[in-house]
Amino acid sequence: MRQDLTTLVRPDRVHRSLYTDPAIFAAEMTTLFGGSWTFLAHGSEVPGPHDYVRKRLGQRPVIVTRDGDGAIHALVNRCTHRGATVCRLDAGTATRFTCPYHGWTFSNTGALTGVPWGAGYRTPAGAIDRAELGLGRIRVETYRGFVFGTLDVDAPPLLEHLGYAATVLDDWIDRSPTGEVRVQHGAHRMEFAGNWKLAYDNSADGYHPGFSHRSLLTMRQEQYGAGVDMQYVLADVDAGAQTVADLGRGNTFLDQRGEIPRFWPQAAPSPGREAYEAVLRARLGDALAEEALEPAVGSGMNINLFPNLLIIGNQLQVIEPLAVNRTRLTWYATSIGGVPDEVTAIRMRLQEDFPSFGEPDDLVNFEECQDGLSVPEMEWVMTHRHLQSGRSWIDERTGCETGPVSDELPIRAFWRRWSELMTADLKLAVT
Amino acid sequence: MAITQAARQRTGDPRIPAPESHYVDDDFYAGLRAHTAALQERGRPLTEAERATAGELVAHEAWLLDQGRFEDWFGLLTDDCFVWAPTSYPPGDPQREVALVADDRRRLRDRIAWIRTALASAQIPESRTAHLLGEPLRVPWTPDDDVVLRASYLVTEVRTEGLRQLAGWCGWVLRGTPDGLRIHRKIVSLVDADRGHRNLTFFL
Ligand code: FES
Numbered sequence A: 001m002r003q004d005l006t007t008l009v010r011p012d013r014v015h016r017s018l019y020t021d022p023a024i025f026a027a028e029m030t031t032l033f034g035g036s037w038t039f040l041a042h043g044s045e046v047p048g049p050h051d052y053v054r055k056r057l058g059q060r061p062v063i064v065t066r067d068g069d070g071a072i073h074a075l076v077n078r079c080t081h082r083g084a085t086v087c088r089l090d091a092g093t094a095t096r097f098t099c100p101y102h103g104w105t106f107s108n109t110g111a112l113t114g115v116p117w118g119a120g121y122r123t124p125a126g127a128i129d130r131a132e133l134g135l136g137r138i139r140v141e142t143y144r145g146f147v148f149g150t151l152d153v154d155a156p157p158l159l160e161h162l163g164y165a166a167t168v169l170d171d172w173i174d175r176s177p178t179g180e181v182r183v184q185h186g187a188h189r190m191e192f193a194g195n196w197k198l199a200y201d202n203s204a205d206g207y208h209p210g211f212s213h214r215s216l217l218t219m220r221q222e223q224y225g226a227g228v229d230m231q232y233v234l235a236d237v238d239a240g241a242q243t244v245a246d247l248g249r250g251n252t253f254l255d256q257r258g259e260i261p262r263f264w265p266q267a268a269p270s271p272g273r274e275a276y277e278a279v280l281r282a283r284l285g286d287a288l289a290e291e292a293l294e295p296a297v298g299s300g301m302n303i304n305l306f307p308n309l310l311i312i313g314n315q316l317q318v319i320e321p322l323a324v325n326r327t328r329l330t331w332y333a334t335s336i337g338g339v340p341d342e343v344t345a346i347r348m349r350l351q352e353d354f355p356s357f358g359e360p361d362d363l364v365n366f367e368e369c370q371d372g373l374s375v376p377e378m379e380w381v382m383t384h385r386h387l388q389s390g391r392s393w394i395d396e397r398t399g400c401e402t403g404p405v406s407d408e409l410p411i412r413a414f415w416r417r418w419s420e421l422m423t424a425d426l427k428l429a430v431t
Numbered sequence B: 001m002a003i004t005q006a007a008r009q010r011t012g013d014p015r016i017p018a019p020e021s022h023y024v025d026d027d028f029y030a031g032l033r034a035h036t037a038a039l040q041e042r043g044r045p046l047t048e049a050e051r052a053t054a055g056e057l058v059a060h061e062a063w064l065l066d067q068g069r070f071e072d073w074f075g076l077l078t079d080d081c082f083v084w085a086p087t088s089y090p091p092g093d094p095q096r097e098v099a100l101v102a103d104d105r106r107r108l109r110d111r112i113a114w115i116r117t118a119l120a121s122a123q124i125p126e127s128r129t130a131h132l133l134g135e136p137l138r139v140p141w142t143p144d145d146d147v148v149l150r151a152s153y154l155v156t157e158v159r160t161e162g163l164r165q166l167a168g169w170c171g172w173v174l175r176g177t178p179d180g181l182r183i184h185r186k187i188v189s190l191v192d193a194d195r196g197h198r199n200l201t202f203f204l
């Protein structure tokens, strides 16, 4: 496969089979998701001692746990006896997991602690070797609450992998006055009949909003006039203040903030807007109320962390590939510390806005891409917008290649990292 | 907020009021939580008289949605209406959790306007739906001038290809107005509220 892959990704185009071939999908789930620093969970999903939450690393079932000392672990949810999953609930609190099949028991750090009728495993050399039969452990590292895992035993430390993406992430997290982010407010779990990469491609695609989101923009304009929500995408966006950037190692960034002088005045009207604004103005005074309301509104940032985390607006979107042509995109709602409860209430309603009026149109476009990409005689997906226009530059402050917002440089950056990982000689292993 | 008078008039429907919305506050959420709890209590069958009013109203509501007559459906709602479809099952706290739908009158109107742009890829072609309601049961609620009802709920939807069904229970708070009985609140609690869904851009 490796040989083929290098001919499928070209500087200006990629081959359709990257979106349609089940063998490539299988290799991605193993190599790409296993070999990158892949997002697993947010620490606030396991807030207390012995909390756990069920996730996937590619398609591998995983349990993310917090032990009694507060340390986070990622365990492969696979019994070492004959393979059954040992954890069958989405989330909860447990110091140990007992496999329902034959009763082997594991601690929430992965150690095998119990084997029923253990005498049956006796050998002339002695009792069963529990140490070699613990749950598979995935190497994890955390950055400010974001938990990533990798099976690449030689992967550089997470911070080195993130590079400038960590600084961008800081900007997003520090919209909270206390730097606290809570992923505890439900999720929109959106499924579409398309390849998972259609979602990653889209997340730093500043070319599509004026077209794919025409319904939302027209509705806003008709109902509320100009200046509300993201109507800045209706004009030639390359003449505007948005940018895209290659953050390295497949991580990319679309920055809308140049078009958003103040967030609250330009936010989409949502339930609770007027009532809670009035409460806050009365209680805090105008200046403090306006300050508190700013982070109620989406961040104007699309931070894409290879291969599966898209932090957009106020939500964490996690790409969950189900099959080569089936994907679940889970939008975890968030709240932040250091703001009044009214801001959290507003924030819930605002995080329903794009899932209602924006994303559904994109998801249908992804599905229609998948349909179109099934045509064998039409082989290529073009990725060359602004490749040779001379519009991109190396930003001196960030050190990142940066371009006008419709530049497809993020897509090309994704494919560079994709090729690197898919053709590398990675040693993938649990510990 | 840049809501101009001109924008207010651009609603396209003279029955639709200006786009301010002032009623979603802490008291509102407390009321919604109370209604949600009451709706999970045991109910009783409707009387003959209630069937002719409340029963007819919820059946008519379903019919208008299935016919795509969203503006007429909108006319069945009170000025301070709310439609809620949680992402949790059973329903969690609407104030602290995102929902599939959590719309006040203004956002419901936005939803209709959004479909009517005829530009929404997610509704080209438009969904066809068939709402099927079980027998409505009236649950205890004071003051009893509001009628609080629950029914088993099944909606079948088709858009491009493939029929799908969403099931659960639906609750209504019906309120008398000078124009007759209207829908004050509607709660759709889907059994798979916390699981994956494709395109949910039709009216539940
Ligand atoms: S498969 Fe788990 S104990 Fe047998």
Ligand SMILES: [Fe+2]
Residues within 6 Å of the ligand: A202, A208, A209, A212, A213, A358, A359, A362
């Ligand atoms: Fe989009």
